Amino acid sequence: MSTAPTATKRQSPMSLRQAMPVLGLLVKREFQTRYAGSILGVVWNLVHPVVMIAIYIVVFSQIMKGRAGAGGTTLDYAVHLTSGMVPWLFFNDVVSRGTGTLVENASFLKKLSLPPEILHASVLVNAFIVNLFSLTALILLLLIAGADVSAMVLLAFPLMILFGLFAAGLAMLLSVLHLILRDMGQLVTIGLQFVFWLTPIVYYYSAEILPQPVLDALRFNPILPFVSLTQDLFGSQGHAWRGGFSTALIFILPLATVTLGSFFLRWHRTEILDEL
Numbered sequence: 001m002s003t004a005p006t007a008t009k010r011q012s013p014m015s016l017r018q019a020m021p022v023l024g025l026l027v028k029r030e031f032q033t034r035y036a037g038s039i040l041g042v043v044w045n046l047v048h049p050v051v052m053i054a055i056y057i058v059v060f061s062q063i064m065k066g067r068a069g070a071g072g073t074t075l076d077y078a079v080h081l082t083s084g085m086v087p088w089l090f091f092n093d094v095v096s097r098g099t100g101t102l103v104e105n106a107s108f109l110k111k112l113s114l115p116p117e118i119l120h121a122s123v124l125v126n127a128f129i130v131n132l133f134s135l136t137a138l139i140l141l142l143l144i145a146g147a148d149v150s151a152m153v154l155l156a157f158p159l160m161i162l163f164g165l166f167a168a169g170l171a172m173l174l175s176v177l178h179l180i181l182r183d184m185g186q187l188v189t190i191g192l193q194f195v196f197w198l199t200p201i202v203y204y205y206s207a208e209i210l211p212q213p214v215l216d217a218l219r220f221n222p223i224l225p226f227v228s229l230t231q232d233l234f235g236s237q238g239h240a241w242r243g244g245f246s247t248a249l250i251f252i253l254p255l256a257t258v259t260l261g262s263f264f265l266r267w268h269r270t271e272i273l274d275e276l
Contacts (some may be wrong), residue, residue, distance in 0.1 A: 022114060026122035027129075050078075050137045053082050057191040076237045079147050083156075084201035084227050086138055090160060091167045091223060092192055096169025099178050100125045100186045116265040120175070124168045131160055142234070152233045159233070162254045163226040169257025176268050199227055204238025207267035225249045 087227050101119045178184040225246040231239035
């Protein structure tokens with residue numbers, strides 16, 4: 001007499017507290033994978049930003065000299081460019097990698113019944129560690145180049161935490177959509193390029209560069225408060241930071257996106273596991 005096969009009982013999901021030890025393992029695994037077989041290993045975290053920032057300071061500031069607008073010297077433009085690029089690269093890394101993290105780590109979600117937020121947290125922590133090297137390298141190189149860097153730049157470090165949380169919240173939402181539409185990763189890559197050029201990084205936020213209606217429209221760019229405040233902290237001559245409501249946004253946006261993203265992940269947890 002044959003018996004009907006029984007359905008495999010799905011494990012109850014871990015709580016975030018129970019999954020915290022896994023977070024450290026995921027971050028460690030990411031670094032080991034990224035630098036596997038490399039002689040310098042994690043030292044590349046310092047080499048990459050140093051080379052990138054040095055190129056921007058020495059090369060791009062010369063190419064763009066006289067085209068940035070709002071007056072200032074070549075070094076002023078280098079400060080504006082590099083202090084905008086570092087937070088942008090951080091944001092780009094968290095969003096682009098976070099969008100695909102559910103698909104890339106499907107086995108972890110199934111075998112360990114991890115809360116999906118842990119995967120996004122690992123992406124954020126890893127990107128933040130790399131960004132710490134980038135910010136530190138930027139400060140040191142600008143000081144060497146003779147830029148007038150004040151102690152206010154130290155506020156860029158906690159600001160990056162808020163910016164990273166905002167990016168992680170967006171990535172949570174996009175990662176669920178990526179399960180439904182596997183082209184989402186490519187769409188996000190294209191979308192990030194548009195967002196980059198709609199952010200005053202390679203140009204000044206100045207009426208000398210753009211007409212007033214465009215300047216007003218750029219105010220609706222949600223990453224503008226984070227990037228422009230970072231540029232202001234570094235002493236950029238052409239940032240878009242004006243304080244006021246923007247100050248509230250740098251706290252409201254991370255809270256809103258992380259809350260919504262976490263809710264979205266939990267609400268669709270069953271569908272996520274089924275799709276994987």
